Amino acid sequence: MDMRAAVLTAFGSPLTVREVADPVAGEGGVVVEVLATCVLPYTAEIFSGARQYPLEPPVVPGVGGVGRVVGIGSDATTVRVGDLVWCDPLVRSRDEALTPDITLQGWSSRGEGGARLARHWHDGPFAELMRVPAENVYRLPEDIGVDPARWAALGVHLVPYGGLLAGELAAGEALLVSGATGNFGSSAVAVGLAMGAGRVIAPGRNLAALKLLADRFGPRVRTVELTGDADYDRAAMLETAGGPVDIAIDLLPPQAPATAVRAAAMTVRESGRVVLMGGVGMLGGSDLELPYPWLMRNSITVRGQWMQPRTANIGMIRLIAAGALDLAAEHLTTFGLDEIDAAIAHAAAHGGPFDRTVLTPVAL
Template sequence: MRAATLTAFGSPLVVHDVPDPEAGSGEVLVEVLATCVPPYAAEVFSGERRYPLEPPVVPGVGGIGRVVRVGPDATKLAVGDLVWCDPTVRARDDALTPDITLQGWSPRGEGGAKLARHLPDGPFAELMRVPTENVYRLPAAAAADPARWSALGVHTIAYGGLLAGRLEAGETLLVSGATGNLGSSAVAVALAVGAGHVVVPGRNRAVLDLLADRFGARVSPVELSGDEDTDRATMAAATDGPIDMVLDLLPPWAPSSVARAAAMTVREHGRVVLMGGVGMLGGADLALPYPWIMRNSVTVRGQWMYPRTANAGMIRLIATGALDLAPERVTRFDLDQVNDAVAYAAEHGGPFDRTVLMPTA
C-alpha cells in the first residue's frame, strides 16, 4: 500500500510504498477513504508542539473507511461496512486506568507509547489496522460524502467535553476558545444537544459575528479586551442568567489568564471542564483560587478526548440532522498532496473549515 510517513520531526512527510498492515485477532483492517487534517498538524510534525510521537510513523487522527478484513471476535462488523475509526485506543488489561494512545498522533505515558509502537498505523495511508472496539458502523447516507463525515474527528472531541461536564438541556454554556476550529465545533454540538444559550468569547470580531449569524439569538458573542478582570465581568454579564458550565478549548499559546477569566464566570455549583492546551508549551499555571472553588462548590475536571459511547452518540446526532454538516467548508486532497494538505490546514483553521486527506481517492 501507499502511505505518508513522518520520518523525522521537521521533515516533510514522505509518500511511499510500505507493506500492508496485517490485522490479527481483535483487529480490523480498513481502507481509508477520508481523514481530517488538524489545523495544528504542521506544528506537530515540526516538533513545535512536542508531541511524543516516535518517527517513523504514519500519522493522522481517525478516519472514515471501508472494512477490508475482520477478526474472529467481530460479531457485527462485516467486510464492506462503511465505518468511523476512533483514534482513542485504550489498553485492554486495565479497566480502571487503561493506558491510552491516539493512534498515529499522541500517546500518554510509557504505556501509551507501548500501544503506539504496536499500532503505528495512522490514517494517512490507504489501509490502517484498528482495534475492533474502535470501529463504528456509519449509516448508508454517509457513503455519499465520507470527506464531510470525517469531521467526526473534530466534533466528537467537543462532545466528550460536554459529556464530562454533564451539560443539561436549557443550560448556559461558555466556550473558552470558541473562535477556533475545535471551539466553534463545541458551540455547534452544544446547541445540537439542547444547550439553551452559549457564550462565545474571543478577540476575532469577524469570527464572533460568523457564529452569531449562524446560530442566532442562542449565541452571545463577547469581544475580549485582554484585561482579565474586565473580560471576566463582561463574559459573566453576557446572558440574563448564570453560566452553568465552562468548557475550555484554548490552544497551547493562549495565556492562562484568559482561561482563568472564563472559568471564573461559572455560577455557584457550576462545572468547569479543561480540554485545551494551556501550559503545554510552558508559561504560568492556571492558578484558580482555592477559596473560590471551595466556597462556591465549583467542580473542575480535566478531560482528554472522550468515552467510547461518545462515538455512537455523535454519529446519531449527525445522522438525524441534529448536527448539520452541510454548512461546513470541506477542501479535499489526495495522498500525493499530503504536504500541501498540511500547509493548507494551517492557513485554514477557522470555524467549520475542514481540510480532508483522501488516501484512496
C-alpha cells in the same frame, strides 16, 4: 501487496509518500480502506516537533478517519467486510479496566504504557489502508456513502462532545466556550447547541469568526469581543450571558495565556462546572491558579478531560444522523495523498470555525 502512505521519517522533515506493506488485521484488528481523514490545523506544529508530542517516527500519522472495512480478524462478531465505518483513534489497553493506558493512534500517547500501546497500534490514517482495533470501528449510516468526507469531522466534534458529556451539560443550560473562534471551540458551540444548550456564550478576539457564529446559530449564541484584560473580559462575559453560566469549557491552544482560561472559568455560577480540554501550559508558561476560596465557597467542580469515552462515538453519530448537528454547513477542502504537504499547509492557514481540511487517501 503494498499500499501507498505518507510517512513521517523524522520531526522537521516533510512527509514522504511511498509504498509500504499492507497491514494485516490479525487477532483483534480490522483493516479499513481510508476514504477521508481531517488534517488538523496544528498538524504542522506536531510534525516540526514544536508541540513535542510523544510520536515515534517513522510513522504513518493522522488521527481518526472514515473508511470501508476490507479485512477483519477472526474474533470480530459484528463488523463485516464492506461496512462503512468511523475509526476512533483513541485506543485503550485491554488489560486494565480502571485506568487503561491510552494512545491516539498515529498521533500521541500518555505515559510509558501508552507509548508501548502506540508501538503496537502505530500507524494512522494518512494511508490507503489502516489497521485499527475492532472495538474502535463504528458503523455509519450507509446513506452517507456519497459524501463520507464530511463525516471525517467526527474527529473534531468528538473532542468537545467528550468534554460536555463529562461536564454533564443538560438541556436548557447556559454554556460558555473559551476558545470559541477556533476549530475545536467553534465545534463546542455547535455540539453544545445540538445537545440542547439554552444559550452559548462565545468569547473571542476574531471578529469575523464571532460574526460567523452569530450568523449561523442566531440568538442562542451570544458573542463577546475579548480585550486581553482578564477582569474586564470576565465582566463582559457575565454581562453578555444575561444570567447564570452553568458550565464553561476551555479549548484554548497552548499559546493562549492562563489568565484567559481563568477569566472564562470564573464566570460559572455557584455549583457550576468547569471542563478543561485545551493546551494551555503544555509548552510552559503560568499555571491556571484558580482561587481556593472561590472554588470552595461556591462549590465549583473543575474537571479535566482528555478526549472522550467509547460511548461518545455512538452518541455523536446519532446526533449527526438525526440532523441535530449539521455537517452540510461546514466548508470542506479536500486533498489527495500526493498533496499531503499542501494539505498540512492549508490546514494551518484555515483553522477557523467549521473550516475542514480533509485528506482522501482513496479517491472518493
